[in-house]
Amino acid sequence: MDRATREFAERHFRGLQGRLPSGVCSTPERADFIEKPDSLSYADFFKGYLLPNLPCVFSSAFTEGWGSRRHWVTPSGKPNFDFLLQKYGDMVVPVANCGVQEYNSNPKEHMPLRDYISYWKEYIQENYSSPRGCLYLKDWHLCRDSSAEDVYTLPVYFSSDWLNEYWDTLNVDDYRFIYMGPAGTWSPFHADIFRSFSWSVNICGRKKWLLFPPGQEEALRDCHGSLPYDVTSPSLLDTRLYPMHMCCKPPLEIIQEAGEMVFVPSGWHHQVHNLEDTISINHNWVNGCNLAAMWRFLQQELRAVQQEIHEWRDTMPDWHHHCQVIMKSCSGINYEEFYHFLKIITERRLLTLAEKVDMRKMESASGAGPGPQQAAFDISRIAEVLALMTANPDFQRVDTSAFSLQPSDLLRQLEEAVSASVSL
Ligand SMILES: O=C(O)CCC(=O)C(=O)O
Ligand SMILES: [Fe+2]
Numbered sequence: 001m002d003r004a005t006r007e008f009a010e011r012h013f014r015g016l017q018g019r020l021p022s023g024v025c026s027t028p029e030r031a032d033f034i035e036k037p038d039s040l041s042y043a044d045f046f047k048g049y050l051l052p053n054l055p056c057v058f059s060s061a062f063t064e065g066w067g068s069r070r071h072w073v074t075p076s077g078k079p080n081f082d083f084l085l086q087k088y089g090d091m092v093v094p095v096a097n098c099g100v101q102e103y104n105s106n107p108k109e110h111m112p113l114r115d116y117i118s119y120w121k122e123y124i125q126e127n128y129s130s131p132r133g134c135l136y137l138k139d140w141h142l143c144r145d146s147s148a149e150d151v152y153t154l155p156v157y158f159s160s161d162w163l164n165e166y167w168d169t170l171n172v173d174d175y176r177f178i179y180m181g182p183a184g185t186w187s188p189f190h191a192d193i194f195r196s197f198s199w200s201v202n203i204c205g206r207k208k209w210l211l212f213p214p215g216q217e218e219a220l221r222d223c224h225g226s227l228p229y230d231v232t233s234p235s236l237l238d239t240r241l242y243p244m245h246m247c248c249k250p251p252l253e254i255i256q257e258a259g260e261m262v263f264v265p266s267g268w269h270h271q272v273h274n275l276e277d278t279i280s281i282n283h284n285w286v287n288g289c290n291l292a293a294m295w296r297f298l299q300q301e302l303r304a305v306q307q308e309i310h311e312w313r314d315t316m317p318d319w320h321h322h323c324q325v326i327m328k329s330c331s332g333i334n335y336e337e338f339y340h341f342l343k344i345i346t347e348r349r350l351l352t353l354a355e356k357v358d359m360r361k362m363e364s365a366s367g368a369g370p371g372p373q374q375a376a377f378d379i380s381r382i383a384e385v386l387a388l389m390t391a392n393p394d395f396q397r398v399d400t401s402a403f404s405l406q407p408s409d410l411l412r413q414l415e416e417a418v419s420a421s422v423s424l
Helices: 003-016 042-050 067-071 081-088 113-125 162-170 216-220 291-308 319-331 335-354 356-366 372-390 407-423
Strands: 032-034 056-058 092-097 108-112 135-140 176-181 186-190 197-204 207-212 252-256 261-264 269-274 278-285
Touching (some): 003 042, 003 372, 067 197, 081 113, 092 113, 108 113, 113 135, 135 186, 162 335, 207 216, 216 269, 291 319, 291 335, 319 335, 335 407, 372 407
Parallel strands (some): 032 056
Antiparallel strands (some): 056 261, 092 108, 092 135, 135 176, 176 278, 186 269, 197 278, 207 252
16 A cells, blocks of 8 residues: 555545444446456555445456466366366365255255265256255355465455454464355345455356445345345335335346456445356455444444343343353354454554565565555554444443453554554
8 A cells, every 4th residue: 555545545534533434325337347457556446446335346357367267167167076076075165055044044064075066066967956955165265274375366455354364363264265056056135244345256157246235225124124035036025024125226236257356345235146157266354444344243243132132131140241252152253352353453563564664665566565554554443443442331341351452552552653653
């Protein structure tokens, strides 16, 4: 990131004064299509899509050199089952049954990739049908479970990714996924975990995306306040069931071809259909641009838990602590872990700023990507969100006595770093 982009970004967030961009943003007619890799710099992407939280599609030229596009695909553009079997056949993968609705998702089982590929081949032979239903391999953590070298290279636009940076330091998990499935497999209506961004590349095949800007989902709630499982279901036209549906604008539709890369902004609800036999790679990611959205989401998650067990509030000692425990098991994160996440990212950015002279050389050499200006921007975003957090009564109830660094001390360090980086 260059200095001008950082100033632009900091002005953008100062203008919001701690609020998220308000209300429903209107649905764009179409998503921008970026044809040539050298026509869009990191700063262009940052200012044009990440900050305004707008989707875009990158052409297949951006992923031309990826090993997966060479090895995982046959010359006719179909999944290369032989290669995948030989390389990954023994690995155990998660598989969802698209034909069975369980709440707003699908039941999942685990099986060796070998068995999933046998199923897939049979499914094709039987004209895309099977007594086992329509099975979709989803959320396979290939990078966590094996070396994914030669599979793909992280595009620079998506390199400020604190979620994966944080989980990599803990060495237990990641938010890097492989999806594969026959034509007809699909992902039900959802917004991504923690209000993260996602990017998704088709290694082969085609997808149809239906995207709704943040806030539009309110018009898609049913008479009980629940979001739909399938936004294409005719039941949405029943005004008794979906009383606000007529206020909902049609979604932004994207047809994503082989090799193309879709950027999904934070908090945009979406539903995704594989139009052909498709393999895709995606990451979920959070950074300074959607950190406040993540914090707001965590507060909503806690509120939902509190509502669920409110009747025990007066009789249960440690009720607030129990809410945090339940939140961690339902949402994968609670306030303590979110604080730890902010602390780890802060420490890494303070290191970058301490080494800024070397980093500045690096930045100018590569011409893009994170460096001291990005670190300074990150620090300013964490400072803003941590200030909100330390003022939050539920966070104030978290027992921080065993924390290696008290939140007030971290906030002071951040504020000092923000002041020192003004002249950077
Ligand atoms: O490709 C799919 O089925 C779902 C992908 C998705 O939801 C995402 O990348 O956020
Ligand atoms: Fe998603």
